[in-house]
Amino acid sequence: MQNNVHVIDHPLVQHKLSLMRNKEASTNSFRRLLNELSMLMAYEVTRDVPMQEVDIETPMEQARVKVIDGKKLVFVSILRAGTGILDGMLSVVPGARVGHIGLYRDPKTLTAVEYYFKMPEKMAERDVIVVDPMLATGNSAIAAVERLKELSPKSIKFVCLLTCPEGVRAMQQSHPDVPIYTAAIDRELNDHGYILPGLGDAGDRMFGTK
Numbered sequence: 001m002q003n004n005v006h007v008i009d010h011p012l013v014q015h016k017l018s019l020m021r022n023k024e025a026s027t028n029s030f031r032r033l034l035n036e037l038s039m040l041m042a043y044e045v046t047r048d049v050p051m052q053e054v055d056i057e058t059p060m061e062q063a064r065v066k067v068i069d070g071k072k073l074v075f076v077s078i079l080r081a082g083t084g085i086l087d088g089m090l091s092v093v094p095g096a097r098v099g100h101i102g103l104y105r106d107p108k109t110l111t112a113v114e115y116y117f118k119m120p121e122k123m124a125e126r127d128v129i130v131v132d133p134m135l136a137t138g139n140s141a142i143a144a145v146e147r148l149k150e151l152s153p154k155s156i157k158f159v160c161l162l163t164c165p166e167g168v169r170a171m172q173q174s175h176p177d178v179p180i181y182t183a184a185i186d187r188e189l190n191d192h193g194y195i196l197p198g199l200g201d202a203g204d205r206m207f208g209t210k
């Protein structure tokens with residue numbers, strides 16, 4: 001693990017990621033695998049979320065048990081590809097709130113341009129998990145986190161499926177306080193801002209748009 005980078009090397013995660021990388025994987029299986037992988041990643045990224053104690057009755061007696069206050073957790077999806085991870089995470093933390101940031105990559109400059117921003121209220125009371133499958137140049141992730149920091153949430157984590165040394169470096173330079181959770185750090189970024197060996201355009205592959 002590099003400083004503040006958590007590579008989730010569980011065999012189930014690695015196996016599913018390998019299947020997703022295969023260019024022969026159909027849109028249907030790509031989406032299903034992303035969904036399953038996201039559930040597994042949710043398990044890691046929520047490992048230290050705050051818990052609270054509540055009193056309940058088991059069939060046997062009164063008991064004080066621990067629960068997550070899902071409402072305090074916000075998943076922020078970077079549109080459009082973040083949707084794929086969001087769905088899987090919500091299936092294991094259904095009480096979480098959801099925010100969306102619409103950013104597209106200017107194809108010439110590769111910089112992030114914001115076109116949508118909608119968050120739950122009272123962000124200062126919430127822990128944020130930002131999701132986007134590919135941390136490539138880092139421009140979108142950096143812009144998203146910058147924008148979120150204006151709302152002063154209690155904490156911010158970033159979850160992606162894949163990244164590369166360039167993306168990690170850029171993100172850590174701009175936001176060293178934000179831990180990155182990923183299934184793999186690939187070899188490099190190409191001149192068009194794609195990760196190698198990577199898995200291609202995550203949005204196109206999950207939505208079948210190419």
Ligand code: URA
Binds near residue numbers: 081193195199200203
């Ligand atoms: N976005 C993608 O979808 N794929 C990459 O390889 C890089 C950015």
